[in-house]
Amino acid sequence: MISSTKPKAIFCWSGGKDSALALYKVLQQNKYEIVALLTTLNAQFKRISMHGVREELLDLQAVEIGLPLIKMYVSEGTNSEYEKTMEALLLQYKAQGVTKIIFGDIFLENLRAYRENNLLKVGLSAEFPLWKKDTQKLIAEFLELGFKTITCCTNDGYLGEDKVGVEITKEFIKHLPINVDPCGENGEFHTFCYDGPIFKKAIKFKIAEKVYRPLEIKISNDDVCVGNSITKGFWFCELLPK
Helix, strand or coil: CCCCCCCEEEEECCHHHHHHHHHHHHHCCCCEEEEEEEEECCCCEEECCCCCEEEEHHHHHHHHHHCCCCEEECCCHHHHHHHHHHHHHHHHHHHCCCCEECCCCCCHHHHHHHHHHHHHHHEEECCCCCCCHHHHHHHHHHHHCCEEEEEEEEECCCCCHCCCEEEHHHHHHHHHCCCCCCCCCCCCCEEEEECCCCCCCCEEEEEEEEEEECCCCCCCCCEEEEEHHHHHHHEEEEECCC
């Protein structure tokens, strides 16, 4: 077997729309050999961190994408735990020839700097295929390409229970509050992508109950300021594989 001469990369996969579009663009460019998807999960609940999507659905995404899946489990939820676990994992794959880590971030400067600084410690570099792109144009492109995605989590500082467990469509984007980014880049909402050009076939799932989770870590008089909004908790929609 002839090995690829392209740089080896790991794609940080959240399971949502931004990851899906970024992965699509990377695969189309064919610049890197994507050796695996990498996802962080809560060790206790076996769910994608922040998104709350079940590990079983993540597994189905990886199968339909056709790429190996690396699962990084965290239990404490602290930055130090995340950084220590990630460093050990990345060093392991660096020894196997990986040189690049790819992210779907769009415009959060602090987050990009955090990622790049952590990679610098282990001698790796980052790639951001969607960086500084117009989010209105990105979500339009996402839908035009035939991707399908559903909201799995909403930040109550921006959106309520009625916007979780809802299909992302042109109408959904059109009726978002003016302070909500079309791609939810400020954490206003998170999604589960279940169909589109990167999948061999659509992932079958059903919508179950909606659950409200107040913030466990209280900051600034029990509220967290995110942009111009106050976050008290998050709405999650339980998605179950069929």
